[in-house]
Structure formats: structure tokens, C-alpha cells
Amino acid sequence: MLISSRDNHRIKQLSKLLSSKKARNETGLFVIEGLRGCCDALRSALTDDGLDIEAVYYVPEMTDAHKESFPVELIYRLEENKRFEISRAIADRIGDAESSQGIFITAKKTDIPLSGECIHPDGKYLVLDSLQDPGNLGTVIRTADAVGISGIILTGNCVELYNPKVVRSAVGSLPRVKVFIENDRGLVFEILAENGIRTAAAVVSGGDDVREFDFSTGCAAVIGNEGKGLSTGTVDMCSDRITIAMHGNIDSLNAATAAAIILWEMTRGV
Numbered sequence: 072m073l074i075s076s077r078d079n080h081r082i083k084q085l086s087k088l089l090s091s092k093k094a095r096n097e098t099g100l101f102v103i104e105g106l107r108g109c110c111d112a113l114r115s116a117l118t119d120d121g122l123d124i125e126a127v128y129y130v131p132e133m134t135d136a137h138k139e140s141f142p143v144e145l146i147y148r149l150e151e152n153k154r155f156e157i158s159r160a161i162a163d164r165i166g167d168a169e170s171s172q173g174i175f176i177t178a179k180k181t182d183i184p185l186s187g188e189c190i191h192p193d194g195k196y197l198v199l200d201s202l203q204d205p206g207n208l209g210t211v212i213r214t215a216d217a218v219g220i221s222g223i224i225l226t227g228n229c230v231e232l233y234n235p236k237v238v239r240s241a242v243g244s245l246p247r248v249k250v251f252i253e254n255d256r257g258l259v260f261e262i263l264a265e266n267g268i269r270t271a272a273a274v275v276s277g278g279d280d281v282r283e284f285d286f287s288t289g290c291a292a293v294i295g296n297e298g299k300g301l302s303t304g305t306v307d308m309c310s311d312r313i314t315i316a317m318h319g320n321i322d323s324l325n326a327a328t329a330a331a332i333i334l335w336e337m338t339r340g341v
Contacts, residue, residue, distance in 0.1 A: 074128070075158040077165075082157070085128060085175060086165045092231050095180075100125055101233035103176040103245075104166060106134075106141045111243030112176050113145035122246040123179040128155045130162045133173030141174075181246060182232055185224060185253035190266040194221030195337050196291035198259060198270070200305055201227035202326060204297055208232070209240020210327040216244035218338040224251045224291070226259050227305075260308045263291055270309040272301055273333060275323055278312030286337045294333070297326045 074082060087094040088102045095101050103112045115121035127146055134143050146154060162173045183189060190196075197220060202208055208230050215223055230237060232250060253259050263270055269290040272278070293309055295301030306312065315324060315332055324332075 072154075073156045073158070074161065077161055081126070081128075081155065082161060082165065085177065088177060089165060089235055092234070095231075095233050099180050100177050101180055101238065102235060103178060103238055103243075104172075104174070104235065105239060106137055106172045106174060108239065108241075108243045109174045109176050110141055110145065112178060112246060113149070115246040116178075117145075117148060122181065124149060124153060125177040125179065126153045126155060128157045128162075128175045128177075130159050130173030131156055133159065133162070137172075180233060182225075182250045182252045183222075185251040185259065185262060187262050187265055189222075189249075189251060190262060190268060191221055191289070192267045193289045194268070195286070195289075196220065196222050196224060196263070196268065197330060197334065198224045198226060198263075198291050198293040199229055199330075200256065200293060200301060201296040201299075202229045202294070204326070205230050205234045205236035206240045207297060207325065207327040208234075209237045209242070211330045212237075212241040212248050212250070213244045214327070214331045214334055216241075216248050218334045220248075220334060220338060222249035222251055224253065224259055226253055226256050227296075228254075256305060256308065264310075269311055271311040271313045272306040272309035273329060274306060274312050274314055275300065276314055278314035281313045281315050281333055281336050284311070284313050284336070287340065290337065292330075292333045292337060294326055294330055 088100055103109055112122050116124045127149060134141055162171045238245060260270060267289055271290060271292050273292060273294045315329060
């Protein structure tokens with residue numbers, strides 16, 4: 072089915088999902104945009120516990136032009152009532168990226184409510200508290216996918232997981248990483264403690280050198296806001312403190328960079 076009118080109800084919904092957190096909350100859907108992310112999403116949908124795709128919208132000539140890197144046949148493995156061809160003009164108008172690649176997927180949200188049953192006593196977790204930058208969160212998700220941790224827990228006032236900039240920065244990793252959302256910090260630390268998970272607050276100074284910290288048992292590293300770091304109250308909830316030793320005049324690191332270093336140290340001995 073070819074959709075060429077921006078007044079089509081599906082196109083209106085797609086536009087709202089890209090621009091409105093309220094629409095994403097009301098429908099339980101989010102949007103993946105671009106060849107790489109959509110390719111990973113389509114592959115995930117073919118697995119038993121993979122992404123639940125609601126629809127794919129694509130410009131045939133644009134996907135065909137990239138068929139060497141994008142296996143177009145993946146689209147046709149979806150049910151016919153989930154496949155919609157759209158015009159180039161529609162794609163350019165609704166695309167969140169500066170230059171649309173002509174493919175969008177709407178899918179059901181993937182986050183998991185945090186509970187004790189979800190936490191493995193030997194697991195490796197990352198707790199993000201009040202992280203605000205969409206690019207940082209997307210990069211952290213991608214890094215977590217690369218090193219293979221047990222899950223990410225979002226707490227406090229973190230940027231929305233399904234913000235299009237987060238999804239795009241994650242570059243297809245979102246369906247492969249377990250992400251738990253629980254705004255109640257106290258409950259997060261309570262659940263982790265009940266499951267024997269040590270919690271290590273990432274602090275600028277005064278903590279154990281991250282290179283020497285014992286990550287061999289169940290543990291969770293806790294990283295705070297880009298500008299303010301972790302609050303004193305949150306640090307006090309943690310059982311341990313860790314610090315990334317730095318040289319020269321550098322006294323702090325970007326949150327995503329700090330997370331990458333900590334995640335590497337956390338998992339390199341696994």
C-alpha cells in the first residue's frame with residue numbers, strides 16, 4: 072500500500088510519535104528511524120523474544136538504493152498489513168534526522184518494570200540517575216550492548232528512553248539491552264541490596280580506583296547527571312565509591328565516556 076498524503080491517519084500517528092512524548096506514552100509505541108536501526112529492529116522481530124513491530128514505513132527507491140547494506144527482504148518477512156510504502160516527500164517531511172533515509176518503524180516499548188525477580192545476584196548493572204542528554208543515553212545503551220551487561224536501570228529524572236535522539240544514538244542496540252525504569256531511587260537501591268548487588272557510586276574523587284575495584288560479584292555502577300553528578304543522598308545510598316583516575320588538568324569526563332570506561336572495567340574479566 073502506497074501512502075502519499077500527509078493527512079493519512081497513519082502518517083499523522085507516525086509524526087506524533089516522533090514529536091510527542093505524550094503520544095508515545097498513550098500508545099505504548101515508539102519510532103526507530105534510519106537504515107541501520109531499522110535493519111536491526113527487523114532482525115530482532117524475527118527472534119522469539121525480539122522487538123514487537125507495529126508497522127514499517129519505507130520509500131521503496133531509497134531502500135533499494137541501499138540494498139547492498141540493507142537487506143530489503145527483511146521488510147517482506149513482516150505481515151502484509153504491517154508494511155506501508157510512503158513517498159519521498161512524506162519521508163522528508165516527517166523525518167527527525169536532517170536527511171531522511173526513508174524508513175521508519177513503529178514498535179512497542181521495550182522497557183521492563185524493575186522488580187526483584189528481574190535482578191540476577193551475579194549480574195552486572197548500570198544505574199543512571201538524572202542523566203539528561205539524549206545522545207549520552209543512546210551512547211551508553213550502545214556501549215552496554217557492546218560489552219554485554221545484564222541491564223541498565225534508569226532512575227530519577229532521566230531523559231525519556233524513547234526520545235528519537237536517544238533511539239537514533241543507540242543505533243539499533245535498544246532491542247538488545249534490558250532497560251528497567253524506576254523513578255524511586257530508594258526502591259532501586261532496596262531491590263539491588265535484597266539481591267546481593269553491590270552499588271558503586273561514580274564520584275570525581277575519593278573513591279576506589281575503578282581499575283582496582285572488585286567487579287567479580289554482582290554489582291551495579293551508579294552514574295549521575297552530566298553537570299552535577301550524583302547527589303550526596305544518592306551517593307550515601309551506595310555501598311561503595313569508585314573514581315576514574317585522571318591526569319593533567321582534566322577533572323571530569325562526559326557521562327557517556329565515564330560509563331564506557333566503567334562498563335569496560337566491570338566486564339573485562341567476565
